Amino acid sequence: MKKNQMFIDIGGAIKEGIVLNNMTQKEVAKAIHVSPQTMSCFILNHRTPHIYDLVAIVQLLHLDIRIVLDLKKDNASQLDHIIYQKVIKLNNKHKEMINEYAEQLLKQEQTHYGAT
Known part of the structure; x- marks a missing residue:
């Protein structure tokens, strides 16, 4: 370089x-x-x-x-990258748990802010 x-x-x-x-x-x-x-x-x-x-x-x-x-x-974007680097190291069961938790957070946010 x-x-x-x-x-x-x-x-x-x-x-x-x-x-x-x-x-x-x-x-x-x-x-x-x-x-x-x-x-x-x-x-x-x-x-x-x-x-x-x-x-x-x-x-x-x-x-x-x-x-x-x-x-x-x-x-x-920096946080996304940090999260990605950590999640990629998890086993499938834990990745699924993270995904379920993220879905719950999104539902809460939609309810709280009235988003669709």
């Missing part, structure tokens, strides 16, 4: 999106019409996706492109 160049972990963001959407690398690769090997290179940051591929990935995985490209730094 040259001096003054910054590293953006696009692959890490893609990996998080894949996990959060309960998909596989292979499924995402097929959906955006790239080979599984190419998708693996994107995730490992060995290759940078073409803009069209990146847009397709972001849309498929419901990601915020500003966060993927490290253009937006806010406490919520």
Whole structure:
């Protein structure tokens, strides 16, 4: 890496999106019409996706492109990343418990704020 160049972990963001959407690398690769090997290179940051591929990935995985490209730094996105890093280490039973708790919190929030 040259001096003054910054590293953006696009692959890490893609990996998080894949996990959060309960998909596989292979499924995402097929959906955006790239080979599984190419998708693996994107995730490992060995290759940078073409803009069209990146847009397709972001849309498929419901990601915020500003966060993927490290253009937006806010406490919520940092918290999302911290939570993801911890949850990914849990076993399936505990992940399910976290999911159920999150659903309860969302229902409480909807009731409290009258959201639909």
